[in-house]
Structure formats: C-alpha cells, structure tokens
Amino acid sequence: FPQGGRGMTEVVVPRETRVPIRATRGVLHFDPRVKLAMLVVANMMMFLHVGPYAGMMGVLLFSLPMLCGGKIALGMGMLACYAMCLGVDWLAAAVADAAPWLHVPGALAAGGAMMLPCLIAGMSAFATTPPGELVAALRRLHLPDAVVIPAIVLLRFFPTIARDYRMIRCSMRLRGINVGGWAMLCHPMRSLEYVLVPLLMNAANAAHDLTVSALTKGLGRRRATSSSAMLHMQAIDWAMLALCCLPLIPWQA
Numbered sequence: 506f507p508q509g510g511r512g513m514t515e516v517v518v519p520r521e522t523r524v525p526i527r528a529t530r531g532v533l534h535f536d537p538r539v540k541l542a543m544l545v546v547a548n549m550m551m552f553l554h555v556g557p558y559a560g561m562m563g564v565l566l567f568s569l570p571m572l573c574g575g576k577i578a579l580g581m582g583m584l585a586c587y588a589m590c591l592g593v594d595w596l597a598a599a600v601a602d603a604a605p606w607l608h609v610p611g612a613l614a615a616g617g618a619m620m621l622p623c624l625i626a627g628m629s630a631f632a633t634t635p636p637g638e639l640v641a642a643l644r645r646l647h648l649p650d651a652v653v654i655p656a657i658v659l660l661r662f663f664p665t666i667a668r669d670y671r672m673i674r675c676s677m678r679l680r681g682i683n684v685g686g687w688a689m690l691c692h693p694m695r696s697l698e699y700v701l702v703p704l705l706m707n708a709a710n711a712a713h714d715l716t717v718s719a720l721t722k723g724l725g726r727r728r729a730t731s732s733s734a735m736l737h738m739q740a741i742d743w744a745m746l747a748l749c750c751l752p753l754i755p756w757q758a
Contacts, residue, residue: 533573533741534573534574535569535570535573535574535742535745536642536737536738536739537634537639537641537642537736538645538738539738539742539746540570540626540629540634541646543567543570543626543630543749544626544627546626546750546752546753547563547567547622547623547625547626547627549753550563550622550752551619551620551622551623553753554619555752559751559752559753560618560619560622560752561591562751562752563622563749563752564584564587564621564622564625566745566748566751566752567622567625567626567629567749568580568583568625569629570629571628571632571633574633575633576628576633579628579632580629583621583624583625583628586617587622587625590614590618590621591614592614593611593614594611594614594615594618596611597610597612597614636660636661638736639656639660640653640657642736645736654716657715658712658716661715662708662711662712662715665711665715666704666707669703669707669708670700670704673699673700673703674700677699677700682695
C-alpha cells in the first residue's frame with residue numbers, strides 16, 4: 506500500500522492455504538459432474554424400465570451424495586418414500602385378488618417408484634452443490650449458455666420462492682389470518698387472494714432479478730471465464746461414476 510494509507514496493513518495469504526473449495530469441507534463431497542451423470546443414468550433407468558433390484562441399487566447410489574454431504578434428513582426421507590412406494594406396490598400385487606380396489610394405489614405407487622430415482626438424483630445434484638461449483642462443472646462440460654443460465658436461475662429460484670412464501674404466511678399471521686395447509690382447503694378463494702397472487706407476483710420479479718444477476722456476473726460472456734471452484738476428478742469420483750452404471754447392466758434388470 507502507499508505510505509499515505511495509515512492504519513492499513515497488507516494481508517498475504519500463504520500459498521499452501523489456497524486449496525480447492527472441496528478440500529475445506531469436512532464431509533465427503535462428490536464432483537458435480539458425477540452428480541450430473543447420476544441424473545442422466547436415472548433418466549435412462551426410467552426410460553428403459555429397469556427391474557426392482559436395479560431400481561433399489563440406483564436409489565441407494567443416488568442418495569449417497571445427500572447422506573454424505575450433510576443432507577441426511579433429506580436423504581433418509583427420500584429413501585423412506587421409495588420404500589413406501591415399493592411396499593404399497595408389493596401389497597397391491599399380493600392381495601389383488603382379495604381386494605381389487607388396491608390396483609389404483611398400486612399403480613400410483615409403481616409410477617412413483619419409477620420416477621423417484623430421477624427425483625432423488627436431481628435432489629442430490631442440486632441440493633448438495635453450490636452454484637459456483639455447478640457453473641464450473643457445466644462450463645467444463647462445454648454446455649451452451651442456453652443450458653447454464655437457466656440451470657443457475659432455477660437453482661436459486663426455488664429457495665427464493667420458499668422464503669417469500671414463509672414471509673407471506675408470517676405477514677398474514679400478524680394480521681390474524683390463517684393461511685396454513687388446512688385453511689387453504691377450507692377457504693380456497695381467500696388463500697388465492699392472500700397467498701397465491703402475491704406469490705406469483707414475487708415469482709415473476711424473482712425470476713427477472715435472478716436472470717439479471719446471472720448475466721451481470723458474466724455468465725453470458727463469449728470468452729472463457731475464471732472460477733474460484735477448483736474441480737478435479739478424484740479416485741472416489743471415478744469409483745462412484747462406475748458404480749452408477751451398474752443399474753444399467755442388462756443382468757440387473
């Protein structure tokens with residue numbers, strides 16, 4: 506600094522402390538490209554109609570980023586939903602002759618069990634990945650801006666909408682108006698006026714603000730951009746990538 510700047514000291518960060526973001530976390534963290542590969546494999550499983558054992562293997566593998574990345578409650582909840590769908594499907598098939606009406610919940614449970622691997626893989630990819638790492642991963646995959654910018658906007662959009670919904674409920678509660686889940690069923694028109702209309706207005710403004718913010722940060726530049734997230738495929742990432750392909754093997758179907 507110049508000599509005239511009194512009271513200002515220069516802080517030099519040692520080179521050995523400049524480590525990647527992944528190394529500063531105490532939990533196991535997979536590369537974002539591995540999580541995106543999980544999402545692709547989950548969609549292939551749904552379109553190929555894999556068997557129940559392959560589905561269970563895929564769900565267990567896709568939930569590992571949540572269980573190892575600090576989202577234990579979310580991961581266990583998704584596993585419980587998948588187990589419940591499998592249980593209802595098995596019960597409907599076992600007692601179909603005695604109770605034909607179970608075909609309807611059995612069909613719904615089978616459809617839910619078919620789509621849950623995609624949902625779990627998506628939650629693992631977006632709930633455990635910071636926006637900076639996701640941008641770096643999409644850039645490393647050489648994806649166009651038409652994919653990168655909407656992905657980042659969506660990643661920040663839903664938490665913003667959830668926060669706005671909580672603020673609307675708190676403001677209505679201060680005015681003595683109950684807008685909870687049961688109140689929405691009992692008074693749908695009042696809920697439409699007090700909750701849904703302000704929420705839709707905030708959603709439109711939030712989508713515009715997030716898009717402008719993403720473009721302001723340089724996501725729309727044609728030139729190569731730098732990133733503070735240092736992504737390197739490690740041995741655990743390659744092993745996880747190989748394990749995710751196991752549900753697609755024909756003998757697993």
